[in-house]
Amino acid sequence: MAASSATSPAAQLLASKIAARTATVAVVGMGYVGMPLAVTVADAGFAVLAVDIDDARVAAIARGESYIGDVPSARLGPLVESGKIRSTVRFRELQDADAIIICVPTPLNKTKEPDLSYVVSALREIKAYLRRGQLIILESTTYPGFTREVGLPMLEEVGYRCGDEFFLTFSPERTDPGNPRYDVSNTTKVLGGVTATCTEMGAALYRQVIETVHVVSSTDAAEMAKLLENTFRAVNIGLVNEVALMCNTLGIDTWEVIAAASTKPFGFMPFYPGPGLGGHCLPIDPLYLSWKLRSHNYTARFIELAQTINASMPGFVVQLAADTLNDHSRAVRGSRICIYGVAYKPNIDDVRESPALEIIELLHRKGANVVYTDPHVAEIEVEGRRYVGVTEAEARSSDLAIITTDHAAFDLVALARDGNLILDTRNATRRAAVPAEYLHKVVRL
Ligand SMILES: NC(=O)c1ccc[n+]([C@@H]2O[C@H](COP(=O)([O-])OP(=O)(O)OC[C@H]3O[C@@H](n4cnc5c(N)ncnc54)[C@H](O)[C@@H]3O)[C@@H](O)[C@H]2O)c1
Incomplete structure (x- = not known):
């Protein structure tokens, strides 16, 4: 030194x-x-x-x-x-x-x-x-x-x-x-x-x-820098989630739009939609900032709007799931629905604040028979109920698979080949190059 x-x-x-x-x-x-x-x-x-x-x-x-x-x-x-x-x-x-x-x-x-x-x-x-x-x-x-x-x-x-x-x-x-x-x-x-x-x-x-x-x-500047980083992500994810909602309303493929915008070599940074915010940081940290500002009579508007949109995503996914089943003359009640991935992001075992848990709860309340598969998470608890993960082979026999986390270990080609309907909230089936002959089974966010 x-x-x-x-x-x-x-x-x-x-x-x-x-x-x-x-x-x-x-x-x-x-x-x-x-x-x-x-x-x-x-x-x-x-x-x-x-x-x-x-x-x-x-x-x-x-x-x-x-x-x-x-x-x-x-x-x-x-x-x-x-x-x-x-x-x-x-x-x-x-x-x-x-x-x-x-x-x-x-x-x-x-x-x-x-x-x-x-x-x-x-x-x-x-x-x-x-x-x-x-x-x-x-x-x-x-x-x-x-x-x-x-x-x-x-x-x-x-x-x-x-x-x-x-x-x-x-x-x-x-x-x-x-x-x-x-x-x-x-x-x-x-x-x-x-x-x-x-x-x-x-x-x-x-x-x-x-x-x-x-x-x-100062310590204040260091604290604020951390909250800027995570608020930046939460707000941009909120924006792109709203873009997904808009594309869904307009019948446009969100992922195609993001891929196209990403070809711009300056002034654009891609963020991707999903079933909601998870983890210990993004759903929580911006609220530390907005809470502090409330004591100064200041409303952190971007944070609150992003929070509202991000928090609405699990409900939107459940609505899409219901619509997907409905299009095939099935009800949520009584259907076997498998959640692919309960960790909040790929290839880790952390389920804190994972939107998959809220999706499981919402589907359970609607009478679905919900199971999950996740190579990184052996069991979970949702509202006091214990779920033990099923194998991917067992998962494929479900009426609907909802891909909530794009774990590298998932065999999505096998799911598309042997499974029934798929609701893909992560564009994972495209990345996995699921063959065109099975794409009629797939609905994307
Ligand atoms: N996990 C992340 O990706 C991440 C990233 C950046 C920042 N952070 C921040 O880092 C902090 C820690 O997060 P984490 O994910 O490591 O949490 P964690 O829950 O994984 O670990 C916290 C540990 O602290 C222990 N603990 C609780 N109270 C204690 C006490 N009074 N004395 C001693 N040990 C105690 C717990 O038993 C646990 O082992 C949080 O403020 C979080 O926001 C987390």
Whole structure:
């Protein structure tokens, strides 16, 4: 590391430990975000303390077993065996850490407002064991202002001065589960600190681990940058979902239109329609922003409109399913309908906020006999009902298959050949080059 401009003794000591990679880094929350981060930090040579409240997860890590798809046990195991990663449920061990990175969930509550209880609970534990010289980094997505308005006062209650005696930064996580090209180490990290020294400490740590660090002037700017990224996607998906609704009304093939527009070499970026927004980020993060703005008497109009359109898509898919069956003199009630793919995106096992679950619920309420097939998800629960996935061979005997997730492992040619009706919400049958002779069975979104 270049000579540090850090002035306080605590900052200088921390900077030297980071530069020598002798700092211990604690990762609090070992989920989709925390696990890949922990192995990346350990690979860079730092000792990592993996902290979680879930006993089963902590025990699995201690055995070197990963439960996160992007991190094979073959990668985690040797790091645990060599002592580079140690897992614990005891927050008191945070006293040993020089840096603490928070990766706990930030969902919405029942009334669709930010639920920051996990972050606040993690901060409370960190505060209880805060010692001079520690660097605290929040990676969980939150609204602009949270780190400064909530995190800072909580930690300052201990009596240490932020920027001199402890350091606080926000650095949003950009994990894209299942992405074979970009992982933690080659995805640029945005970071903003409460003070210039906080920023310097946070950036110094990530520069040891990640190719590029992009520093911004405040934690607020870093928080807002994350929400811009995800709002950008949610709004553009909302726009293209509305285009799909318009094309459906006009009898035009949405996918053909997008493919044509995409030939423009400038000023157009393709987004694709689907059965609705899923995952832990896109359906949730923009609502953190609109919630915060409501307290300033400002209505985040794009976010609310996109939210309304995206949220209407599962219902639209069910309507299309009903119309498709109706065109073949069948009712939804009593039909066997198979959902192809319940994960919210291809080739992963995460079903959080997946629109497929809402589609299953809506079809169930209409009296359909709903089954699902998904090579990545063995079983799911929808409104208290447990579903065990059927095999693709079993799925093909359904009256209607609804392709909700375009998993690479699906054999859609076999489905088109041996199956009955298909409602394709992902243009997957075209990508799979289903032969023309079977296309009369296929309806696209
Ligand atoms: N999953 C993604 O693709 C993604 C991408 C970018 C950002 N994020 C953000 O990262 C954050 C974490 O998301 P995730 O997907 O990793 O969640 P996750 O549910 O996969 O993992 C969270 C982990 O935190 C643990 N936990 C909960 N409360 C805790 C506490 N008080 N102390 C210690 N551990 C605790 C849970 O047991 C779990 O293991 C969220 O803010 C999310 O918005 C997620």
